[in-house]
Amino acid sequence: MTTVLCVPQWQGSAHARAPRLTEGAHRASALITADTVVTVPTPGTTPKSGGIRARDTLIEVQRRTFEALEGVDDRIITVGGDCAVDIPSIATAHDRYGDALTVLWIDAHPDVYSPSTLPSGAFHGMVVRALLGDDELAGLTPDRPLKPSQVIIAGERAGADSEHAYLREQGIRRYGVPDLHRAFEGLTGPVYVHVDLDVLDPEVFGSTCYPEPGGVHPDRLADLIAGLDGVIGAALTEHAPLNQIPHEDNVIRTVSEALNSAF
Numbered sequence: 001m002t003t004v005l006c007v008p009q010w011q012g013s014a015h016a017r018a019p020r021l022t023e024g025a026h027r028a029s030a031l032i033t034a035d036t037v038v039t040v041p042t043p044g045t046t047p048k049s050g051g052i053r054a055r056d057t058l059i060e061v062q063r064r065t066f067e068a069l070e071g072v073d074d075r076i077i078t079v080g081g082d083c084a085v086d087i088p089s090i091a092t093a094h095d096r097y098g099d100a101l102t103v104l105w106i107d108a109h110p111d112v113y114s115p116s117t118l119p120s121g122a123f124h125g126m127v128v129r130a131l132l133g134d135d136e137l138a139g140l141t142p143d144r145p146l147k148p149s150q151v152i153i154a155g156e157r158a159g160a161d162s163e164h165a166y167l168r169e170q171g172i173r174r175y176g177v178p179d180l181h182r183a184f185e186g187l188t189g190p191v192y193v194h195v196d197l198d199v200l201d202p203e204v205f206g207s208t209c210y211p212e213p214g215g216v217h218p219d220r221l222a223d224l225i226a227g228l229d230g231v232i233g234a235a236l237t238e239h240a241p242l243n244q245i246p247h248e249d250n251v252i253r254t255v256s257e258a259l260n261s262a263f
Contacts (some may be wrong), residue, residue, distance in 0.1 A: 002260060003074040003091065004034040010062050011045050011054035012082035014122035015209035017240050024207070024239030025081040031249055032077060032236070032256040040064050042081075051115025051136070052123050059139050062088055075263045077256065080237035083196045084113065084140075090131060090192055093141035093233045097190040101232075103131065104152050104183065106221070107196035108120040108212040110159040110167060110174065117162045124238075128153070132170070148172045154183035155199040155221075158212045177216055181224060189230010193262070195255060196238045205251045206237075209240045218251045224259035231262035 009206035010018045022042070029037050042061055049055040065088040069076070078086040093102050103110070105128055114136050115127040123130075123140065130137040133145025148170040157176050158169070169172050175183040200218055202211035225231075236256060241248075 001036075001074040002034045002263070003072050003076050004029045004032050004037045005065070005068060005072065005076050005078045006037055006039040006040070007061065007065055007078060007081045007085035008039070009042050009058070009081040009085050010124060011057045012124035013054060013083040013209055014120035017209055018082070020240040021081050021209070021238065024241050025079050028236055028239045028252050028256075029079045029239055031252045032079065033260055034077065035074065038068055038072060039066050048121050051121050052126075053121040054066040055139070058084065058123055062140065065089070066092075076233055077259055078233075078235040080235070083107065083194070083237040084127045084130075085237060086194060087127065087130060087140070087142060089233055090146075090194075090233065091144065093190070094142065094144055094146060094193050097232065099147060099150065101190050101192060102150055102187065103146060103151060103192045103194065104153045104187065105194050106199050107153060107194070108158050108198040108215060109196070109210070110153045110156050111161045112163045112166045113160070117160075125173050129166070152183050152187075153217050155180055156158060157214055177214055179250070180216060180220070180261055182223045182259035184228060187241060188230060190229060190232040191230050193225060193231055193234040195234070195236050195259070197236070198238055200251070205248055207240055207242045207245070208238050208260070218254050222254050225255070225258040226261045227231070228262045231259070234262070
């Protein structure tokens with residue numbers, strides 16, 4: 001059985017259209033084949049604190065998400081909202097599978113900024129760094145941080161110099177679009193798959209806040225995901241609908257069906 005955990009959080013983004021991520025979370029959740037949809041209520045926004053926008057809101061959403069996860073004993077696809085929504089899901093998987101867990105972070109951006117390197121304070125640009133337990137992100141990091149060797153960045157093509165320097169320092173594996181397949185080669189479970197929809201080519205799927213040219217075609221991404229063994233959890237994030245486009249709904253179905261088939 002599959003449960004969709006809908007987390008319509010938008011406060012992790014600094015984009016003017018970020019509130020559309022709430023609609024995107026609900027819309028994507030409705031498009032995924034699942035037995036149950038559980039929605040985590042998201043509170044209103046709070047002031048910037050410690051260099052992070054709406055920090056207290058984000059902490060509260062994490063608390064509510066952990067609480068929701070306690071009542072679910074199915075395969076889970078976490079749907080956002082901004083791409084910080086699945087920190088609790090990844091933390092829960094890490095508690096269960098330990099250091100054998102690999103997180104495949106499929107995203108146009110590596111998301112390893114810190115509050116001191118990202119003036120906007122948008123936490124969705126810091127999520128991987130939070131998963132690794134960075135002290136600047138206290139309160140938003142898992143109790144048991146991931147090791148750099150447990151993370152693979154795939155489809156990235158828009159990271160800043162400071163982010164690439166951090167990736168090199170930490171020894172985190174990173175693959176772009178041309179060599180995307182290499183991120184999947186020899187990868188065995190347990191694997192958690194995070195998909196930020198801005199990894200896709202905006203000429204095919206453009207309803208994201210931060211589209212980047214030269215992205216992955218949805219069919220290629222779906223084929224790679226469907227070929228994985230040992231997927232134990234997944235996320236689909238950053239859908240910010242511009243309008244009602246049936247083709248884009250079909251893209252979400254294609255990617256989500258691949259995630260479902262990989263379980």
